[in-house]
Amino acid sequence: MASFVTRRLIAAFFVLLAATFLMYMLVALSGDPLEELRQGNAPNKQQLMDSLSMRLNLDVPPFLRYFLWLGGVGQCFVGQCDFGVNVQGLPVLTLLEQAMGSTLQLVTGAQIIAIVVGLIVGITTALRQYSGYDYSITFASFLFFSLPIFWVAVLLKQYIAIGFNNWLADPLIGVPVVIGISIVSGLLWMSFLGGAAKRRLVTLGVATASTAAMLVYFELTNWFTTPNVGIVGVAVTAIAAALGVTAISVGLANKHAVRGALVTAVVGIALYYPMTYFVFPGMNLPLFLALAVGAIIGGGVIGYFFGGRDRWQSARTSAIVAFIIGAVIALEGFLMYWNAYFNSTRINGRPIATIGSATPNLGGNFWIQGIDTFTHLLLPTIAIILISFASLTRYTRASMLEVMNQDYIRTARSKGLTQRTVVVRHALRNALIPISTVIALDIGALIGGAVITETVFGWSGMGQLFLEGLRHIDPNPVMAFFVVTGLLAVVFNLVADLLYASLDPRIRVS
Amino acid sequence: MSELNSALQVPPSDGGSADETTIEQRQTVGLSQGQIVRKRFFHHKGAVISIIVLAFVIVLAYSSVGLHMFGISIPGWWQWHWNATPPLINRGVPTLNLIPGPGFGIGPHPFGQDQIGKDIFALVMRGAQQSIMIMVLVGAVGTGLGVLIGSLAGFYRGIGDALLMRFTDVIITIPFLVIGAVVGRAVGGFGAPVLGLFLGLFAWTGLARLVRGEFLSLREREFVDAARVSGASDKRIIFKHILPNSVGVIIVSATLLMAGAILAETALSFLGFGVQSPDTSLGVIVSENQAAFATRPWLFWWPGVFIIVIALTVNFIGDGLRDAFDPRQKKMPSPKALAKALARRAHATRTPK
Numbered sequence: 001m002a003s004f005v006t007r008r009l010i011a012a013f014f015v016l017l018a019a020t021f022l023m024y025m026l027v028a029l030s031g032d033p034l035e036e037l038r039q040g041n042a043p044n045k046q047q048l049m050d051s052l053s054m055r056l057n058l059d060v061p062p063f064l065r066y067f068l069w070l071g072g073v074g075q076c077f078v079g080q081c082d083f084g085v086n087v088q089g090l091p092v093l094t095l096l097e098q099a100m101g102s103t104l105q106l107v108t109g110a111q112i113i114a115i116v117v118g119l120i121v122g123i124t125t126a127l128r129q130y131s132g133y134d135y136s137i138t139f140a141s142f143l144f145f146s147l148p149i150f151w152v153a154v155l156l157k158q159y160i161a162i163g164f165n166n167w168l169a170d171p172l173i174g175v176p177v178v179i180g181i182s183i184v185s186g187l188l189w190m191s192f193l194g195g196a197a198k199r200r201l202v203t204l205g206v207a208t209a210s211t212a213a214m215l216v217y218f219e220l221t222n223w224f225t226t227p228n229v230g231i232v233g234v235a236v237t238a239i240a241a242a243l244g245v246t247a248i249s250v251g252l253a254n255k256h257a258v259r260g261a262l263v264t265a266v267v268g269i270a271l272y273y274p275m276t277y278f279v280f281p282g283m284n285l286p287l288f289l290a291l292a293v294g295a296i297i298g299g300g301v302i303g304y305f306f307g308g309r310d311r312w313q314s315a316r317t318s319a320i321v322a323f324i325i326g327a328v329i330a331l332e333g334f335l336m337y338w339n340a341y342f343n344s345t346r347i348n349g350r351p352i353a354t355i356g357s358a359t360p361n362l363g364g365n366f367w368i369q370g371i372d373t374f375t376h377l378l379l380p381t382i383a384i385i386l387i388s389f390a391s392l393t394r395y396t397r398a399s400m401l402e403v404m405n406q407d408y409i410r411t412a413r414s415k416g417l418t419q420r421t422v423v424v425r426h427a428l429r430n431a432l433i434p435i436s437t438v439i440a441l442d443i444g445a446l447i448g449g450a451v452i453t454e455t456v457f458g459w460s461g462m463g464q465l466f467l468e469g470l471r472h473i474d475p476n477p478v479m480a481f482f483v484v485t486g487l488l489a490v491v492f493n494l495v496a497d498l499l500y501a502s503l504d505p506r507i508r509v510s
Numbered sequence: 511m512s513e514l515n516s517a518l519q520v521p522p523s524d525g526g527s528a529d530e531t532t533i534e535q536r537q538t539v540g541l542s543q544g545q546i547v548r549k550r551f552f553h554h555k556g557a558v559i560s561i562i563v564l565a566f567v568i569v570l571a572y573s574s575v576g577l578h579m580f581g582i583s584i585p586g587w588w589q590w591h592w593n594a595t596p597p598l599i600n601r602g603v604p605t606l607n608l609i610p611g612p613g614f615g616i617g618p619h620p621f622g623q624d625q626i627g628k629d630i631f632a633l634v635m636r637g638a639q640q641s642i643m644i645m646v647l648v649g650a651v652g653t654g655l656g657v658l659i660g661s662l663a664g665f666y667r668g669i670g671d672a673l674l675m676r677f678t679d680v681i682i683t684i685p686f687l688v689i690g691a692v693v694g695r696a697v698g699g700f701g702a703p704v705l706g707l708f709l710g711l712f713a714w715t716g717l718a719r720l721v722r723g724e725f726l727s728l729r730e731r732e733f734v735d736a737a738r739v740s741g742a743s744d745k746r747i748i749f750k751h752i753l754p755n756s757v758g759v760i761i762v763s764a765t766l767l768m769a770g771a772i773l774a775e776t777a778l779s780f781l782g783f784g785v786q787s788p789d790t791s792l793g794v795i796v797s798e799n800q801a802a803f804a805t806r807p808w809l810f811w812w813p814g815v816f817i818i819v820i821a822l823t824v825n826f827i828g829d830g831l832r833d834a835f836d837p838r839q840k841k842m843p844s845p846k847a848l849a850k851a852l853a854r855r856a857h858a859t860r861t862p863k
Contacts, residue, residue: 015676019683023692030696139556142829146821148773148793150780151814154800162804448685452777467781470691478692486683 005494012490016483021066023482024475028062033087033473055089056474069479083483084476086469095465096480100447102357103461106454107446109377110384115439118389122396123428124192126404133191137393144390149383153456156379157354165350168342171224173215182212226339229332234272234325238265241324249317251420256308257317263306264299264318268325272332280333283366288330295326334374337367344368351375355458380457384450388442395438400431433503437496444492448485547758550834557830560823567819571638574631579703589618590629592636592790598627604808622808624799634812637792640785641772642820644706648771651710653764656717657753663718664725665748675722682715690774694783702785705775713771717763724756758835765828769821776817792817 032038033056037049052058057065072082083092125134186208193203218224229237242261243252250257279291299322300315307314342351346362353359353376362372403409404427412426451463462481469477501507541549552558576586590596596618604622621630659678663671681689693708728734729752737751778784779793787794792813799809 011676011679015679015683018676018680022680023684023689026689026692026696030692142822142825143818145825146769146773146818148776148780148796148814148817148821150777150793150800151796151810151817154796154803154810158803445685448688451687452781455781466688467691470695470783473695482684482688485685485688489683489685 005498008494008497012494016486016490019486020070020479020482024066024069024479025062027470027473027475027478028065030470031473033058036472052087055085056087056476065475069476073479073483083480086477087472087474092476092480095477096484099460099462099465099481100484102459103447103450103454103463105357105373106377106380106459106461107384107450110381111388111443111446113381114385114388114392115442117385118392119396119435121389122393123400123423123431125393126397126400126431127423128191128194129401131191131194133194136191141390141393144386147386149387149452150456152386153379153383153453156382160382161352161354161379164352168224168351169349171222173219178212178215178219181215182208185211227335229328229335231269231272234328234332235269237328238268238321238325241265242321245320245324246317248420248424249320250310250313251418254308254310254314256306256310257303257314260303260306260314260318261321264302264321265325267298267302268295268322268329272329275329276332276336280336280367281365283333285366288366292323292326292330295322298322334367334371337365337371340364341368341371352378354379357459380450380453380459383453383457392435392438392442396431396435399434400427403427403431406430433500436503437500440492440496440499444489444495445485447488448481547834551830554830554833556826557833560826560830563819564823564827567638567816567823568642571635571642574635575639577639579701588632588635590632592628592632593788594629594632595627596623596629598623604630621812622806624806624809625802630809630812633790633795634792634816637790637795637813638816638820640702640789640791641775641793641817644702644709644775644785644791645768645772645820645824647703647706648710648713648775649764649768651707652713652767652771653717653760654714655711656714656763657721657760659714660718660721661725661748661753664722665729665744665752667726671722674718678715678718681712682719684712686713686770686774687777690778691781691783694778698778698784698786701789702791705784709771709775713767717760717767720759720763721756724759725752728752728755758831762828762832762835765824765831769824769828772817772821772824 034049034052037045037052042048057068060068069084072084075082081093083096086092086095121137125137128134186204189207190200190204194200195203239262242265243258246252246254246258246261252258279287296319300319302322303315303318304311306318341347341364342349344362344364346359351371357373357376359372359376362368364372409422409427412422417426447462448466450461451466453459454461454463455467462484465477466481469475469481572586574586574588575592576588577584599618604620606620619629619631621634623629624633659674663674689712690709693712694705697704697708729747734747734751737747742751775784775791776793776796779791780797782797785791785794787798795813796810796817799806799813803810
């Protein structure tokens, strides 16, 4: 094992070394960095060109300049990284840190959502193979594969941002829209849950009616101008989360777990008023994170004490429930300040942003800043999800189908186990092994993979660092981008291999 | 499965034992490998429709504005050149009207005109030509190099294999978009064919790994030993024995490589690192017109629709080919067909001849 990792790391080191050399030569030889100045007509042209040459060592041929760069980067091993300076003379290391922060903010949430949604949709399509739902999702994922993201981005800006902002000025849902949305939602739920003809019809009816009722409720209470969850909303989602999570993770037959989850839900509901009145006004980021961790631990403790024989299962279930309830109550915190945000002079009633990562000079407390981040993240997140969702769904579906056709699944079924146990415990765990490596590789490609999305939505992240460097034939920023992405790719490649070997006992690393 | 098989079988008329062939065997009995693949492919509806649509798009793109490259110039049947600036008609609103009634037909500018009057149909057709050409070039060069490198590494193994695969690792570490942007920055000005060739030089890595894997496993098989024992040369073994057996993997990944190539090319052109003005490609048209979306949405819709149509059809063809070449692929009868077969069997047992 240790020798495998060492050998891989040594090979990776040399591969990266060669790749950086190739990259440096390609960038340095792709044009003339002095061309802009040479064609300009500044009076002190020669002086400017000389100083730029000095700064970037342009008098050294690219082949040797690479080793100058490598010498600077090599100092990272002794803790003094030197990525050089860019055309403007700014140190690239500082730029790199800012860019990485910005890009991570952009892609982290999007990738998590894409993984969760991709897994759920992939599993359900595999369970409903050759159904209308399966065919529609298959077609949709092919479509998403083929979407040019820069084109989708413009559509999103036009219809989601500008259209939604216009609509928010006078939020009125027409009767045909209510009917349309309700029927679509009913059909979605029907194909999602499946079953025999009668059960399908019941699902269709219930889902359509409840969607319509919700929309009418929103309309009548002016929900879109004063959005809130309310104690009733929190109570309903808490109970639903408790029952739903228990049903999927351990089954409703496990009375101890159900009791634990329900008690967690009740504690969550009881905390609604104290939280919104006393804790939320003075909120800051450390406290927010502490509360999130506290919710998970608290839920776990409740589940553990109600757990009966299998305490850890119950603790896990209750912890998930507590996290969901905590998220809903936090959502209420954001919604409480929605009006302040919506009517602030910087926003002026047009909340969904089309460009950038934050509204300049907005001010406001934790919640208002949070809403601002969210409205800026919304569009790029949708764009990233559309793209990564497609491949994840396909992988999950294929892997799940492969497992569902195995003999041990048939054995499990013939033992008389419930569908939940067969799917979640026997099939899903094994299906997740190959998917985990795909996800590991995806995460490795994350920071460098959003170049186009960042450009279209005006985020000054890694993509901009790379593209600006390339435009000015400035190898230093480009190389900084590449060192980070290449390193991540190599490391996560290794992680994927080790993960596979540790999850699948049939695989040995040697 | 066995119940399914027996349900679909014709019951033995002489009362003897049932025919032991399974459904899969029955479907392929007496057919050559090529025939099986073709049959399976033409059963994939999405792939067949995609082939027809893609052929239509290609014929439309190359015949409408004609072929203009390397100094050769064959005019097409469309009246406008993509750089001509006829006078604006009705603000340049598209004249395409498929609703029967007055104004039905394609009109002088079916996809509309831009601010200075350029015909968008001609522009999109020229863009589609360039994008398709780059896609095919990347696919051809990438596949050729990938097969060459992968087969040499997989067949001869040893030190050459190690070196070639480390070289592959070097290229694969750099994201394709990144290397494409650097290459495009350097050669984008020389026109679409050169860009396609150079992008192809970096697009072979995934295919090389696949082909190497395929060669590594096939070269240990008995038929290769048999060929070697009977005195076949390395060249003959590679070209006559191993390559034909890995053609499925190669064709499928070549198709998917092409689907990725058109998206990469349009993205690069959009960023300004691909095809350069005054020449055009679908990505360039989107990039030039994205600001005009609110006032002239047709400038933006049509190039995007053509990118999606080309990429989607190529992806579907790739999926159809994968199904066709996959020996594990089983065509399951639909519930309806199964019910019919069961009914037929019940009927047959009730009324013996």
